[in-house]
Amino acid sequence: RLLAPGSTALATDVIGFLTLLVIQIRVIQEIAIAASLGVAVILLTNLVLLPVVLSYVRYPANYHDRLQRRIHHMAPVWRFLAKSAAPRPAAAIVAIAAVLFAYGWWKGNDVAIGDLHRGVPELRADSRYNKDTALVTAKFSIGVDILTVIAETKPEGCVDFDVMTAIDDFSWQMSNLEGVQSTIDLAGVARQLNAGWNEGSPKWRVLARNPSVLTQSVTYIPTTTGLLNSDCSVIPIMIFSKDHKAETLARIVAEVKRIEASPGHPDVKFRLATGNAGVMAATNEAVAAAQFPMLLWVFGAVAALCLLTFRSFAATLCILLPLGLASLLAYALMAWLEIGLKVGTLPVVALGVGIGVDYGIYIYSRFAALRRPGRSLRETYEDALAITGNGVLFTGLTLGLAVATWVLSSLKFQADMGILLVFLFVMNMIGAIVLLPALAHFLVGEPKPGKDP
Helix, strand or coil, X not given: CCHHHHHHHHHHHHHHHHHXXXXXXXXXXXXXXXXXXXXXXXXXXXXXXXXXXXXXCCCCCCHHHXXXXXXXXXXXXXXXXXXXXXXXXXXXHHHHHXXXXXXXXXXXXXXXXXXXCCCCCCEXXXXXXXXXXXXXXXXXXXXXXXXXXXXXXXXXXXXXHHHHHHHHHHHHHHHCCCCEEEEEEHHHHHHHHHHHCCCCCHHHCCCCCCHHHHHHHHCCCCHHHCCCCCXXXXXXXXXXXXXXXXXXXXXXXXXXXXXXXXXXXXXXXXXXXXXXXXXXXXXXXXXXXXXXXXXHHHHHHHHHHHHHHHXXXXXXXXXXXXXXXXXXXXXXXHHHHCCCECCCCHHHHXXXXXXXXXXXXXXXXXXXXXXXXXXXXXXXXXHHHHHHHHHHHHHHHHHHHHHHHHHHCCEHHHHHHXXXXXXHHHHHHHHHHHHHHHHHHHHCCCCCCCCCC
């Protein structure tokens, strides 16, 4: 009884995780490989090794009686849950699911791409490092988050007044942008040195138009400062941001792109970006571009395997719709808890879908096998729960309780992942037990008399 649905569920997990390889983000690809290999090993251990081990287990004489008592105790629970396949409860459940779907769609759009808090998001706000970061940012003009824009120009561009003026104007615009702490660049340092060569007078804190004087201002700045390269064809502009929140980085990147797109000096091109904040900004863009293709690939793979297994669009929808609802609500939960969508959180929904689909496959496979003419969906579903309900309930709660221990971690990232995974595991289980039969009432319908379903 378990071989066919078990093989299908685990194969769906493996293929669903492998679809993450299409996302061109190395960390996600590594997660995909690790998850796929882990589930592939479970194909061997659960379907082959576990039965072999069980063949050597000797059960006590009263084991069968204990199982019968458990069946007797759980019967009222399955009888109550089986009402979800009846007409009125099914209509109410589908209506509630539709409302939750709309709420998840609305609230899920508020999920930000990137970090939503100051400091390192992997650590809690009261960690030593995040406290020190907040103090440095508050007391000094520079911070710990730096986004470096590369100004590409002609060789010896640092002694060209027009080139240096274009870089200086760019730096001034960026330093006055909301979320920017300060900027450091060769043009700004050259202005200070020019004043230094003239008794420190503030009125000489300008860029000299004479190339020889400008050369005097920059000649003593070594390439080790990171402000120029050997032939002055690359001049970085260091932008210190107040934080690396998603909105801050998006604002800085948008401003750089706007300036680059506007008419400027033909010999100066501003390129994004290096520095830790620059890498974060690039990662945020990659995550934003990858989130919907990833979900389409995962759900597409799951849908294809369910369709191949059950040969029914209705059955496929009954299994997929609860997964989709749980995924949307997970996005809403992320927005509510202020958890940003990053390379670490992006695969979580896919992992939840890959594991959560098992519940629906187990329940629907038994439900379809027991469906006969003359028996109502409610009766059929009650019998299906009597066989598979304990396994689904035990698996869902075990996974949820095990991952819930992550909430106690001192790492905020691990605690956030624990909350999301608990939610996905439990919601997928509830969806399979409650929403799936309600959908089956409308999509599959009662068996027609005289026909073998």
